[in-house]
Amino acid sequence: MEFSAAGRYEVRITSADVGKRVSVRRWSEPGGVAEKFTDTVGVLTSWDNGVLLITRRSGESVRIAESSLVAGKVVPAAPARRRGPAASHEELARVASRAWRPVESERLGEWELRAASGFTRRANSVLPLGDPGLPLDAALAAVRHWYAARGLPAYVQITGGVQDALAVELERRGWVREVTAEVWTGALAPVADLPDPTGVSLSRSADEVWLARYQRKGVGGVALRVLSGGPSVWFATVPGAAPDGAEGSAPPAAIGRLVVDGRWASFAAVEVDPGRRREGLATGVMVALARRALAEGASAGWLQVETDNAGARALYARLGFTAHHAYHHYREPAAGAER
Secondary structure (H helix, E strand, O other): OOEOOOOOEOEOOOHHHOOOEEEEEEEEEOOOOOOEEEEEEEEEEEEEOOEEEEEOOOOOEEEEEHHHEEEEEEOOOOOOOOOOOOOOHHHHHHHHHHHOOOOEEEEEOOEEEEEOOOOOOHHHOEEEOOOOOOOHHHHHHHHHHHHHOOOOOOEEEEEOOOOHHHHHHHHHOOOEEEEEEEEEEEEOHHHHOOOOOOOOEEEOOOOHHHHOOOOOOOOOHHHHHHHHOOOOEEEEEEOOEOOOOOEOOOOOOEEEEEEEEOOEEEEEEEEEOHHHOOOOHHHHHHHHHHHHHHHOOOOEEEEEEEOOOHHHHHHHHHOOOEEEEEEEEEEOOOOOOOO
16 A cells, blocks of 8 residues: 555545556444454446545445545456356356346346347346246246336347257247357467557547448447446547548548456457458557556457358457357247247
């Protein structure tokens, strides 16, 4: 902790240090005979309305009242691990959920029901990690009612090889598997060691220029809330050029999105102008984002890629990422089709 010349603790961080790794001490039992303190080290994710949010290396988020601070300082990032990360399916599922937050969610036992007006299945599906607290048929009925009330089809996200028993039960009841994707993981340090990227700028928000390259349909207010949600969010942009060479007047040549959450960094929306492919732009975006993540204390990266996206899979394999697990989305059966 930091001491002043007079030997007193000092708080040497401000809201301008959001995104940096910090160490803080706060009162845990102020005013007692023997005051007790609690120390927290992690990335300062936000500082709003008198409350600090610090994300530890484990991914745990800690809320700290500004009024309870005794001392605080910015500290160097933890050394990057160079070997590939190890993680359970459940850890990655929870990290992935925090990186792609729905607009609305509700608990059903240990299941999380997520909705975002239909923007992506990930933000509009059930994450079934544990016991729903009801018999399966009753739980599925509650799920269908919840989504129907929002004018949405019900989806359940299932991890292959881990939740196969639940998948079998869904299929017995007529639920249909629609989309398969894979979660890949890799160490950040080897990516960050690649040559300096050219022309990549980073921002905390997705502006109209960035969105002009984003390929998802129906990008509106709800989509922006999903894109902007997460512990520590960054957007990468490689400027495009109009036919006359005027910078900034055309959609970007490449974009990407990063969410830093403890030791994990999420990469998403890495897209390149079809006319600028094979110029190394996607690699440059990944390098810039990996360096940002390392600076915030992350050491491991993860991303999601569909099984038929050969180009993306080849890129991520070159960067040292490997498949961790596959997941599927099961859609509710049509009315009257339950078995």
